[in-house]
Amino acid sequence: MDKIKVQDFSLKHTIECGQFFYYIYDDKTNFYYIVNKNIVFKVKQEADYLHYYGIKKEELIYFFSLDIDIKTMTKDFSEDKYLILSLEKYFGMRLIRQDFEQCLISFVCSSASNIPKIQKNIFQLSKYFGKETGFDSKLFFTFPKIEQLDDITKIKNAKTGFRAKYILEINNIIKENPKLLEEIKIMNYKDAKESLMTLPGIGSKVADCICLFSLNHTEAFPIDTWVKQVIENLYLKREAKNLKEIEEYIEKNFKINKGLKQQYLFHYARNHLKE
DNA sequence: CACCAGGACCTAG
C-alpha cells in the first residue's frame, strides 16, 4: 500500500460524477476498486491523502488529473454565480483520464440510459469478453478491446438493448480499419469529434464525452438534457430556438476550461433542476 | 399496465 498527498481533490465526487463507470465501492473499507482497461487497482481517501494499491504513482496521478492545478483552472468560476455554487458543493471534482476504448463503449451505452444501467452493461461486457483477474482476493474482469466485442448474442446479454448493434458495427469498423482508433487519439479536438461521430451510436453529445473524458480535449462541452436545462432556465431564461443557440451561448460565455465547467454545471443541474 | 429516460438515427414534411 502506498500513499500520496493530494490537494483540492475529492475522490468521491470525481469517481461518482458520471464520467466513469467501472468501479465498486466497498463501504466496509472505504476503498474504491477501479478497473481501467486491463488495470485493477484500489484507492481510498483520508483527508489529504490517497491510499492506493495496484497502480503506479504516475498512473494514478494521470488518471485522476492530479497534475492539474484546480485552483488556477477554476479562478474564473468566480465570475459566474452558478459555477461558484457548484464549486462549493463539489469542490475537488476533477476530470478522469480513462482508457479511450472503455470510455467509447461506455458512452455508446449511455444513450437514453442511466448510471446503474451503464454500469451493468460495462460489468457484463467485461465478464463476457474481458480477462479474469484476481485482485485482493476478489474476482475482476479487465475491460476488453473493442476488437474483441464480436458476438452479438453476448453483447445483447449484457443488456445493452438497441445499442448492441452499434457496438457490433463499431467492432466491425475497427477490425476493417485497425489504425482508426490510434489515429483519432492524436487528432485535435475538432477532427477527433468528427471522426467519432462517423461511428454508429455516437452523436455530438457522446463524442464530446469521449473527447473530454478520455482524449484530454478539455474544450469539449457535452450538451445533454441537463446542461440544456441549465442554459435555458438559468442563463437564457427562456427556451432556446435550437441546439445551435445553446452551443453559441456556451462558446461566448465559457471560453476557457469548458469541460470542467460543464461537469460542475451538470451537477448543479442534477441537484437544482429536478423540477 | 402505461409511461418515461443523461441519445442517436431515420424518415417525412
Add this chain to the structure above:
DNA sequence: CTAGGTCCTGGT
C-alpha cells in the same frame, strides 16, 4: 433542417 417516432431495459 427539424420535429417526432423508434429503439431495449428497468424503474415508477
